[in-house]
Amino acid sequence: GENVEQHPSTLSVQEGDSAVIKCTYSDSASNYFPWYKQELGKGPQLIIDIRSNVGEKKDQRIAVTLNKTAKHFSLHITETQPEDSAVYFCAASMADSNYQLIWGAGTKLIIKP
Amino acid sequence: ETGVTQSPTHLIKTRGQQVTLRCSSQSGHNTVSWYQQALGQGPQFIFQYYREEENGRGNFPPRFSGLQFPNYSSELNVNALELDDSALYLCASSSPQRGVTDTQYFGPGTRLTVL
Numbered sequence: 001g002e003n004v005e006q007h008p009s010t011l012s013v014q015e016g017d018s019a020v021i022k023c024t025y026s027d028s029a030s031n032y033f034p035w036y037k038q039e040l041g042k043g044p045q046l047i048i049d050i051r052s053n054v055g056e057k058k059d060q061r062i063a064v065t066l067n068k069t070a071k072h073f074s075l076h077i078t079e080t081q082p083e084d085s086a087v088y089f090c091a092a093s094m095a096d097s098n099y100q101l102i103w104g105a106g107t108k109l110i111i112k113p
Numbered sequence: 114e115t116g117v118t119q120s121p122t123h124l125i126k127t128r129g130q131q132v133t134l135r136c137s138s139q140s141g142h143n144t145v146s147w148y149q150q151a152l153g154q155g156p157q158f159i160f161q162y163y164r165e166e167e168n169g170r171g172n173f174p175p176r177f178s179g180l181q182f183p184n185y186s187s188e189l190n191v192n193a194l195e196l197d198d199s200a201l202y203l204c205a206s207s208s209p210q211r212g213v214t215d216t217q218y219f220g221p222g223t224r225l226t227v228l
Contacts, residue, residue, distance in 0.1 A: 034216065043117075043203050043219035044156065089155050099146065099207065099215045100169060103155030 002027040004092050006104030014112050019080055021088055021107045024072040029095030030102075033073045035064060036089045038106075044089060048075070077109075085111045117206050117220035125226045126194050134189040134223045136204030144168070145187040146217060147179060148203040156203055162187055163209065191225075199227045 005024045013019045025033075031052040036044035050057045050064045050073065057064050061080075066073040073092075077084055087108050091101040118137045126132050138145050144163045148156035158171035162181035176192040185206075191198060201222040207215035 036219070041221075043119075043221045046216065046218060049216060091155075099144070099161055099209065099217075100158050100171070101217070103157075106153075106155055 002030075002092075002094060002102050004090060004102045004104045006090050006107055008107060009105065010108045010110070012110040012112060013080055015080055015082060017080055019075075019077045019084070019109055021075045021090070021109070022072060023074070023090035023092075023104050024070075025092040025102070026071070027092065027095050027102075028068075028071060030071075030092040032093035032101075033064070033066060034091050034101070035075050036091070038087045038089065040086075047088075080109075080111050082111050082113060085109060117204055117218055119202075119204050119220040119223050121223060122221070123224045123226075125228065127228050128194055128196060130194050130227075131190065131192045132194060132225060134191075134202050134204075134225070136187045136189070136206075136220060138185045138187070138204075138206035139218050142206035142208045142218070143185050144207045144209055144215065145181055145185065146205045146207070147187070147189045148205065148219075149173070149198075150201040150203055150222070152200070159189070194227045196227050199225060201225075 034049035037047045038044045063076040087106045090104040094100045146161040147159040150156045160170040161168045165181045178190045181187045203222045204220045205217035207217045
């Protein structure tokens with residue numbers, strides 16, 4: 001079946017450095033790729049998303065890139081800050097659904113002061 | 114604009130009992146999806162409601178059921194609770210556009226513990 005692989009499972013970076021999280025999806029018909037940030041005890045918060053007609057999208061310190069040929073997409077966070085510490089999830093839409101998402105397993109991002 | 118709200122925040126039940134969780138969608142959204150998130154894992158899709166009808170379902174047994182009301186709020190009901198039902202239950206609301214995958218906005222979740 002369809003799946004999304006996410007790496008790494010844990011990422012520790014120095015404050016001010018950049019962080020990159022990568023996801024690979026299996027369904028070539030997936031066309032929507034959101035990224036969510038989840039802090040302890042809270043629900044996932046949408047931080048950025050990209051659709052398959054775009055290769056890159058940026059919002060201040062956060063950017064997402066999509067390579068449809070290779071079926072992978074990445075989250076880039078620059079100038080990391082302590083408040084960026086959280087679990088980040090990638091997801092991909094299912095081909096035969098306009099609402100169901102397949103989720104990655106999550107990346108725990110730790111920002112070291 | 115009001116975000117997605119869920120109640121209660123926490124709940125403790127015993128095996129075999131029934132539970133009802135509630136969700137109010139974000140202002141302007143007519144679709145609600147429910148997810149189960151076990152500790153350390155990503156959310157798993159349970160089902161979605163659109164215009165008061167179930168619009169799709171994930172791999173969950175029939176003892177997981179739901180409702181959507183005319184004001185677009187929703188309930189998730191779980192019967193005959195099992196220990197493995199212990200999880201964070203998330204509600205997400207969206208406003209579908211034709212031919213485009215929904216952008217979903219999540220509530221804070223309800224932490225259910227089954228003893």
